[in-house]
Amino acid sequence: MSDRTDLLIVGAGPAGMAAAVTARRHGLSVRVVDDQPAPGGQIWRGIETVAATPRAKRLGESYLAGAERAAAFRACGADYESASQLWQIEPGFRAFVTRGGKARAVTAQAIILATGAQERPMPFPGWTLPGVLTVGAAQILLKTADSVPEQPVWIAGCGPLPLLYMTQLLAAGGRIAGFLDTTPRGRLGPALRHLPRGLGRLGDLMKGLSWSLALRRAGIPIIRHVTELRAEGEGRLQRLRYRTEAGQEAEVPAEVLLVHEGVVPNIHAPLALGCAVSWHAGQHCYVPVLDAWGETSQANIFVAGDGAGIGGAEAAEPRGRLAALRIAAKLGRLDDATAETAAAPERSALSSALALRPLLDAFYAPRPQLYAPPDETLVCRCEEVTAGELRARAVEGRPGPNQLKAFTRAGMGPCQGRQCGYTMAHIVAAAQGRSVEEVGFYRIRPPLKPVTLGELASLDEQEPAA
Amino acid sequence: MRPDIVVIGGGTVGAAIAYGLACKRQKVLLLDGDDGDFRAARANFGLVWLQGKGLGMPAYQALTRDSIALWRGFTEQLEAETALDLAYEQNGGLAFCLGEQAFEKRRLDLLRLHNQRGDDEPDWEMLDRSALERLLPKVTLGPDVAGASFGRRDGHANPLRLLAALHAGVLHHGGALRHRARVQRIERSGTDFKLVLDGETLTAPRIVIAAGLGSPELARQVGLDVPLRPERGQVLVTERLEPFLPLPASGLRQTSEGTVMIGATKDHSGFDVSTTGEAAARLSRKTVQIMPALAKVGLVRQWAGLRILTPDSYPIYAQSQSHPGAFVALCHSGVTLAAFHAEDLAAAIAAGALPERFSPFHQSRFDVPQAA
Amino acid sequence: MFRKLHDPGPQAVTIFIDGRPVTAELGESVAAVLLRQQEGWSRTTPVSQSPRAPYCMMGVCFECLVEIDGQGSVQSCLTPVANGMHIARQQGRRSLSA
Numbered sequence: 053m054s055d056r057t058d059l060l061i062v063g064a065g066p067a068g069m070a071a072a073v074t075a076r077r078h079g080l081s082v083r084v085v086d087d088q089p090a091p092g093g094q095i096w097r098g099i100e101t102v103a104a105t106p107r108a109k110r111l112g113e114s115y116l117a118g119a120e121r122a123a124a125f126r127a128c129g130a131d132y133e134s135a136s137q138l139w140q141i142e143p144g145f146r147a148f149v150t151r152g153g154k155a156r157a158v159t160a161q162a163i164i165l166a167t168g169a170q171e172r173p174m175p176f177p178g179w180t181l182p183g184v185l186t187v188g189a190a191q192i193l194l195k196t197a198d199s200v201p202e203q204p205v206w207i208a209g210c211g212p213l214p215l216l217y218m219t220q221l222l223a224a225g226g227r228i229a230g231f232l233d234t235t236p237r238g239r240l241g242p243a244l245r246h247l248p249r250g251l252g253r254l255g256d257l258m259k260g261l262s263w264s265l266a267l268r269r270a271g272i273p274i275i276r277h278v279t280e281l282r283a284e285g286e287g288r289l290q291r292l293r294y295r296t297e298a299g300q301e302a303e304v305p306a307e308v309l310l311v312h313e314g315v316v317p318n319i320h321a322p323l324a325l326g327c328a329v330s331w332h333a334g335q336h337c338y339v340p341v342l343d344a345w346g347e348t349s350q351a352n353i354f355v356a357g358d359g360a361g362i363g364g365a366e367a368a369e370p371r372g373r374l375a376a377l378r379i380a381a382k383l384g385r386l387d388d389a390t391a392e393t394a395a396a397p398e399r400s401a402l403s404s405a406l407a408l409r410p411l412l413d414a415f416y417a418p419r420p421q422l423y424a425p426p427d428e429t430l431v432c433r434c435e436e437v438t439a440g441e442l443r444a445r446a447v448e449g450r451p452g453p454n455q456l457k458a459f460t461r462a463g464m465g466p467c468q469g470r471q472c473g474y475t476m477a478h479i480v481a482a483a484q485g486r487s488v489e490e491v492g493f494y495r496i497r498p499p500l501k502p503v504t505l506g507e508l509a510s511l512d513e514q515e516p517a518a
Numbered sequence: 519m520r521p522d523i524v525v526i527g528g529g530t531v532g533a534a535i536a537y538g539l540a541c542k543r544q545k546v547l548l549l550d551g552d553d554g555d556f557r558a559a560r561a562n563f564g565l566v567w568l569q570g571k572g573l574g575m576p577a578y579q580a581l582t583r584d585s586i587a588l589w590r591g592f593t594e595q596l597e598a599e600t601a602l603d604l605a606y607e608q609n610g611g612l613a614f615c616l617g618e619q620a621f622e623k624r625r626l627d628l629l630r631l632h633n634q635r636g637d638d639e640p641d642w643e644m645l646d647r648s649a650l651e652r653l654l655p656k657v658t659l660g661p662d663v664a665g666a667s668f669g670r671r672d673g674h675a676n677p678l679r680l681l682a683a684l685h686a687g688v689l690h691h692g693g694a695l696r697h698r699a700r701v702q703r704i705e706r707s708g709t710d711f712k713l714v715l716d717g718e719t720l721t722a723p724r725i726v727i728a729a730g731l732g733s734p735e736l737a738r739q740v741g742l743d744v745p746l747r748p749e750r751g752q753v754l755v756t757e758r759l760e761p762f763l764p765l766p767a768s769g770l771r772q773t774s775e776g777t778v779m780i781g782a783t784k785d786h787s788g789f790d791v792s793t794t795g796e797a798a799a800r801l802s803r804k805t806v807q808i809m810p811a812l813a814k815v816g817l818v819r820q821w822a823g824l825r826i827l828t829p830d831s832y833p834i835y836a837q838s839q840s841h842p843g844a845f846v847a848l849c850h851s852g853v854t855l856a857a858f859h860a861e862d863l864a865a866a867i868a869a870g871a872l873p874e875r876f877s878p879f880h881q882s883r884f885d886v887p888q889a890a
Numbered sequence: 891m892f893r894k895l896h897d898p899g900p901q902a903v904t905i906f907i908d909g910r911p912v913t914a915e916l917g918e919s920v921a922a923v924l925l926r927q928q929e930g931w932s933r934t935t936p937v938s939q940s941p942r943a944p945y946c947m948m949g950v951c952f953e954c955l956v957e958i959d960g961q962g963s964v965q966s967c968l969t970p971v972a973n974g975m976h977i978a979r980q981q982g983r984r985s986l987s988a
Contacts, residue, residue, distance in 0.1 A: 185943075197915070199926060288941065288943075448685065458678045505812050809986075
């Protein structure tokens with residue numbers, strides 16, 4: 053296998069797979085690296101093995117749809133490297149990848165970052181206790197390990213994913229202790245203003261409503277407008293305390309608490325590459341600045357999929373194909389007019405897929421308390437830095453997030469700030485009376501994914517410089 | 519508050535001077551740059567180091583020696599005032615030698631340096647492999663390690679904690695600190711200096727320019743020509759490990775948190791602060807050659823900073839002749855020299871004149887004589 | 891904490907967690923198996939030794955780090971099980987000799 057390729061795609065989820073298939077169709081050599089052991093991304097995780105099992109049905113049709121995508125991807129002729137960690141990309145491009153204990157550099161003319169999204173970090177006291185997981189994590193356990201919480205489970209947060217997971221969990225025979233809905237009061241009105249644009253997606257809305265109805269029919273206790281959460285226990289989650297907007301407080305026994313407050317794009321790779329990002333006020337997160345094809349401010353680096361802004365799998369695929377078309381044109385395999393023609397249906401598919409998004413974004417916008425946790429909350433899980441420490445330091449001379457990182461070690465651990473970056477930005481902003489957008493994010497440094505010194509040392513010494 | 523003196527530059531050099539001035543009852547305002555500035559102070563390796571320094575510049579060796587002699591007291595005061603642990607240890611320091619040739623070369627280099635200074639008792643020695651093994655019982659050395667030089671006065675500290683403590687120390691002594699305060703222009707206003715910032719001006723009778731690579735442009739406005747160039751240094755840091763390395767080595771030290779710092783490269787790449795895979799590989803290879811067990815350890819972060827280098831790599835300390843009251847302080851060993859900056863240098867600046875013993879560091883040593 | 895809904899049957903393999911044999915199923919991750927164990931934790935932190943367990947299951951939180959077949963700090967949520975695999979929970983900082 054040559055270590056030179058026309059196109060390097062990072063991520064084998066919906067966007068990465070669609071991009072690979074399209075790029076191959078136009079004759080590009082394509083390399084796809086992904087840290088998962090099999091294609092599918094998070095939405096179709098484990099699809100190749102799960103599709104043939106009885107539990108596949110329970111997971112729903114949109115999950116099953118991944119099977120044919122994975123098959124098409126496998127057949128497209130791209131060099132696919134699963135279980136590969138990409139830890140750095142240098143201009144040129146040289147991408148450094150580790151697989152099976154060996155590091156090596158891949159040279160590519162264009163790059164598509166299809167690294168998807170992560171769940172929005174949700175700091176509260178006790179969120180580091182064993183027994184507290186994200187809803188996404190529980191859904192992955194259901195998909196790939198057919199595992200459910202042993203005891204009736206508490207679920208807290210908002211967004212479509214908790215509803216979907218609870219429906220899937222009930223279908224699998226799991227039990228739910230209650231749903232702590234963190235959606236603030238009064239969200240429906242502003243959200244409905246976006247309804248006209250979303251009318252074409254009524255089916256999706258109905259699906260969401262049917263999930264809610266199913267939960268109500270199953271008699272799941274739903275506590276609305278929860279503003280505060282606290283997980284407690286000796287060495288593991290044992291109790292859960294919550295408080296609602298109306299001041300209702302309760303303490304309940306709990307073994308597993310699943311949390312979810314929406315998803316945000318993975319921006320570490322674009323940030324490390326110096327791609328411009330901007331604040332997306334609707335989705336309360338940073339998104340890469342992209343042109344209509346998904347090209348970033350750095351020529352020949354593209355972002356597709358949820359990494360380009362949250363849109364779900366249905367938006368990810370056209371985004372992946374658009375990026376691949378543009379790269380095929382840039383590399384001379386396609387003339388611009390043909391690329392434009394091929395892009396038209398993709399753009400309309402993308403626009404349709406995104407039609408409901410503003411309504412969802414408005415309805416499920418993070419509650420104001422989310423990033424203002426009590427002082428004792430660990431903001432940085434890795435280095436164990438509390439909100440109180442960050443607040444105290446944020447007022448001394450009004451430093452930025454990188455200075456605070458240097459002074460407190462918040463963001464210096466193995467997760468590289470993936471779990472504390474947004475909280476840090478909000479705490480600094482609140483303490484200094486600035487906007488989150490102005491405060492900015494951490495400077496992202498390699499490695500983007502873990503790599504050992506031995507793996508680094510194994511890089512070929514004779515490797516020519518780019 | 520109208521400051522007696524404004525220090526431009528909140529890195530380790532500027533902050534140490536500001537702290538020293540504040541301790542001496544000067545009303546100090548410390549201006550720090552933007553969050554995304556180059557900031558060598560945030561890329562520092564953390565050695566408080568003597569061995570090998572000052573060949574060809576005896577005054578620099580003396581300065582380093584003086585600063586290290588002050589370091590313990592300086593740390594203790596700062597820690598007491600700020601409740602921050604600077605993790606300063608002075609257990610000596612090593613420079614590993616790979617191969618007998620490198621070992622012999624190191625010995626000769628240090629001997630030359632020693633002879634330059636005179637005939638004092640040496641504060642260094644060469645340790646052969648077995649002596650080194652006795653010193654590092656938890657380490658299995660790679661087969662190529664011939665030995666190391668050992669400097670008795672060497673040590674290390676947490677450079678980020680030092681910077682945080684200096685900032686806190688300035689506040690503790692009644693000084694003021696402002697981040698994101700970029701000085702755009704310096705003007706004379708009577709006997710005062712007028713500093714033009716974004717949207718406001720500040721005046722003070724005295725200023726210190728310690729703005730790292732941003733200094734030449736500011737210094738020029740007060741009649742000082744300071745030639746500087748950046749030199750990129752790339753550093754690796756690993757995950758936290760149980761303590762295994764009881765003393766730091768040049769290019770390899772275990773921090774009090776347990777992480778291992780590896781570095782740094784010396785690259786000439788202008789103002790580029792990106793990191794390279796090639797450097798990560800090279801640093802890792804050398805480290806694994808010294809301690810093979812580190813091969814299994816995870817890299818957590820690689821970063822790059824820009825050293826502030828003068829043409830001869832030694833510091834610049836000067837007061838402007840055309841603009842008395844304007845000082846400049848620039849160097850690339852801000853941690854080792856921090857104690858000196860906070861004590862002797864700050865005292866001299868507070869007194870308004872740099873003493874004769876600082877004259878080897880005046881920037882005029884770089885002035886090109888006009889062709890006859 | 892979690893339980894498996896079906897018997898792995900012919901897909902069953904044996905892995906060792908801190909020396910103890912445990913049944914797992916091909917295709918699932920080491921983290922998924924850890925979450926089915928009695929002990930709720932999978933590592934203690936290098937900062938305060940507080941217990942942690944897999945949190946995100948998708949490689950972004952680094953809470954699920956364990957030692958796998960002698961290599962420390964491996965993300966167990968990204969590592970599929972293999973027959974005979976040896977898993978060790980990490981306690982605090984890793985030791986260099988481990």
